[in-house]
Amino acid sequence: MSVRVRFAPSPTGYLHIGGARTALYNWLYARAVGGTFVLRIEDTDLERSKREYEELQKEDLKWLGIIHDEGPDKPNPKYGPYRQSERLDIYMKYALDLIEKDLAYYDFTTGEELEAIKAENEAEGVHTHYQGKWKNPGMKTEALAKIAAGEKPAIRFRAPMKAFALNDKVKGEVVYPADMVGDFVIIRSSGLPVYNYCCVVDDMLMEITHVIRGEDHLNNTVRQLMLYEAFKYTPPVFAHVSLLIGQDRQKLSKRHGATSVHLYKDEHYMPEAMCNYLTLLGWSHPEEKDIFTKEEIVPMFGLERFSSHSAIYDLVKFKYVNGQHLRKLTNAELVAQLNTIIPAGHAFHAQATAWKEQCVELLKQKVDFITEMQPMMDDMIFDENVEMTDELKDILSWETTPKIVSYIAAEVAKIEGFASEAQLNVWSEHAKKELGIKGKPLFMGLRAALTGKGHGPDLKFLIPLTPVSVLKKRAAKLGA
């Protein structure tokens, strides 16, 4: 039987980093074993679910390159529909079947009554295996009569009083004691099904073979195991991966900063870098490699190398990973991106393609994010101002520096466009032979005279990229 995995987000907000990570693990596993990756939309919470969020999440997934094989937009008639809100009749049919077999029952207990029972139990410190007031099979006729009269009951599943065991691919053997959960609602009085129930019905009907999801579902699994047993269906293989947490070791949430994928997309983080970083937060490469594309990981990927403890989501290493992926891009690719990122009207757009490629070649050695390129270029190439830093003052105070400054000012006045590397060599030779300057004062003096700064990239790369008009303005300011 071929492997089928799924990612089942709730469209109640943007795609979360943790969600992206589980989606990625599922995708990786499907690709690794030649299986099918299904996207299912868990929108039974009508209040919070919005179709626009579904679209937004799909966009984020697409941006990451996590493409599903089946889903609302790629239905397989055998398994669809893929939105739980469109499967309501299916859930009801199976629930009625459970009632028929006396594995579930109608329950008219109201929310307030339930609260009261719970409060009472808590006060007495007793731990009870809750069973609805309507648990007695003999009460079914009465229940039916109430329904006929227009009352709306919930449907409650009869939780068997026995221990369940799970052999989880990540956590190993997990045993759930017999009294862990009481009878639980599978269909709300509104007629809408509850997560733990539709999850099972769907995974069963969609023939999901492996469930890779967050550890926060580990305790839910016992309810699902009960339902699988009631349906006489072999449960899928479970792999509960550890959670992502913040610096304070709490579950990752908005107060930890940017936790939505789209924020990173907007900031022009690289999707490959994000996948790379996220993969490593809880999974390790057999050869301890740490920079890779997700396609490179596919042949290595399996359920065996997950770590069992939660991982702190920390941007510092992400930054490094992004830098590594950035440097793997060709200059043409970087230019193409900068063309869209840098605002219209910026001097960058006026330059020739060759100039742009040389520019990114220089810049990519200095930054981890593509968004850092423009500010850096503004500062190093297009900045006409001269800021009197201590470092610059120091260089300017050297005996020979003023000579170079005035020489360069006179020289740049003679040319237009860009100064070539050869031109730079001529200036340097002149300063050496005619002005009698050498060593550090020569090179630093030249740098100061040309850039108005004490440090920066190699002059032979930087000067041919700097418009002479800018050099002239700097020279004028230095002379003043």
Added chain:
RNA sequence: GGUCCCAUCGUCUAGCCCGGUCUAGGACAUCGCCUUUUCACGGCGGUAACUGGGGUUCGAAUCCCCAUGGGACUACCA
């Protein structure tokens, strides 16, 4: 409170299942050096961890128990 899960450098982790090869390896960060007559990139090196206590064993990071700490779940949310 109850149930379940987890515990190796500051962080991500390797090693753990199948005890000795671990004076615990890698990566990020940090510090130093080299390279670059500057900066960055790159290269080399340093600092830095088996939560504690018992047990089993000739021998424990590795197996068992307890403690402590952290987390998750405990809904007619997902």
